[in-house]
Amino acid sequence: MDLGTTYLGMRLPHPLIVGAGPLGDELDRVRQLEDAGAAMLVLRSLYEEEITGEQIDTFLHTESHNESFAEAGSFAPDPLAALGPEEYLEHLRRVKAAVRIPVVASLNGVSPGGWISYARLLEVAGADALELHIYHAASDMTLDAAEVERRALGIVREVKSSLRIPVAVKLAPLLTAFAHFAKGLDGAGADGLVLFTRFHRIDIDVEELEVVRSLPLSDSSELPLRLRGVAALAGRVRASLAITGGVHSGLDVIKATMSGAHATQLVSALLRHGPGHLRTVRREVETWMAEHEWSSLDEMRGNMSLERLPDPAAYERANFRMALR
Numbered sequence: 001m002d003l004g005t006t007y008l009g010m011r012l013p014h015p016l017i018v019g020a021g022p023l024g025d026e027l028d029r030v031r032q033l034e035d036a037g038a039a040m041l042v043l044r045s046l047y048e049e050e051i052t053g054e055q056i057d058t059f060l061h062t063e064s065h066n067e068s069f070a071e072a073g074s075f076a077p078d079p080l081a082a083l084g085p086e087e088y089l090e091h092l093r094r095v096k097a098a099v100r101i102p103v104v105a106s107l108n109g110v111s112p113g114g115w116i117s118y119a120r121l122l123e124v125a126g127a128d129a130l131e132l133h134i135y136h137a138a139s140d141m142t143l144d145a146a147e148v149e150r151r152a153l154g155i156v157r158e159v160k161s162s163l164r165i166p167v168a169v170k171l172a173p174l175l176t177a178f179a180h181f182a183k184g185l186d187g188a189g190a191d192g193l194v195l196f197t198r199f200h201r202i203d204i205d206v207e208e209l210e211v212v213r214s215l216p217l218s219d220s221s222e223l224p225l226r227l228r229g230v231a232a233l234a235g236r237v238r239a240s241l242a243i244t245g246g247v248h249s250g251l252d253v254i255k256a257t258m259s260g261a262h263a264t265q266l267v268s269a270l271l272r273h274g275p276g277h278l279r280t281v282r283r284e285v286e287t288w289m290a291e292h293e294w295s296s297l298d299e300m301r302g303n304m305s306l307e308r309l310p311d312p313a314a315y316e317r318a319n320f321r322m323a324l325r
């Protein structure tokens with residue numbers, strides 16, 4: 001049975017990738033993930049603000065991961081976990097020396113500027129690919145959608161022009177014209193598109209009058225939004241496609257593949273159950289394929305994509321009407 005896939009131009013034995021986050025923080029765990037069969041590892045992001053030295057927002061990179069594997073439900077910000085640019089490069093070098101699987105560095109930023117040149121340093125430090133997370137908070141009333149997209153495309157073009165390694169772009173789900181933008185990124189040279197960013201949860205503490213941020217772990221209910229996004233792009237862009245968000249089981253991987261994904265990234269599932277969960281998911285994929293007489297994921301890939309479905313409205317709003325009848 002062939003689970004092989006090609007993602008970012010690299011042939012991988014199967015599509016199970018460790019997604020960006022704290023799982024790549026410690027060398028011991030990185031080795032455990034490789035031993036458990038991870039096909040690729042994405043490191044946590046280095047943030048534009050860290051490179052430019054601006055006051056840093058307590059975003060995703062600052063969670064404590066002390067609760068990993070202890071059925072942790074969410075992660076609270078812990079500013080001590082932040083890695084500065086120099087430490088990030090050093091960590092990348094050490095991870096590369098510790099494992100043989102491809103290691104992907106992650107850069108998170110939104111504005112055009114000098115931080116982008118850092119991508120080249122990540123390449124020199126040994127990254128096999130770069131995941132570019134262009135995060136836009138969408139609360140700026142002076143920026144229209146066209147300008148937001150124009151800037152993002154500019155960042156991708158600039159990064160691509162300075163690197164030899166492949167570049168994947170991680171997208172947010174909240175885009176006005178998602179498929180059009182994805183096509184633009186494809187044209188700008190993105191080698192991969194990663195769907196979709198999961199936002200941290202904002203709540204209000206009404207007693208302390210504070211904004212409280214947390215990052216609850218996902219479950220499979222977050223997958224359908226990604227299936228729909230990938231299904232809309234599969235076969236229509238040159239870039240390879242990855243799903244991040246809600247991949248927890250073998251069945252999730254099968255669905256992702258049918259939608260058209262070349263790779264599936266796991267974070268919450270591995271934080272909850274530990275690296276050994278990669279083996280479980282892989283076994284589930286193999287069992288399902290054997291039971292349903294599939295011999296390779298390549299032949300399954302995209303068979304439920306928009307392009308291949310006889311009814312192009314299958315993923316669209318028309319379906320709500322049908323469901324409500």
Ligand SMILES: Cc1cc2nc3c(=O)[nH]c(=O)nc-3n(C[C@H](O)[C@H](O)[C@H](O)COP(=O)(O)O)c2cc1C
Pocket residue numbers: 019020021022043044045046060061063075106108133170196197198215216217218219222244245246247265266267268269
């Ligand atoms: C604790 C934690 C830290 C994360 N840190 C990053 C990060 O540094 N950069 C990034 O692009 N995504 C980060 N993410 C998002 C994950 O890469 C992933 O996109 C998201 O969790 C959805 O996948 P999942 O359902 O498998 O958890 C983080 C997620 C978690 C739970």
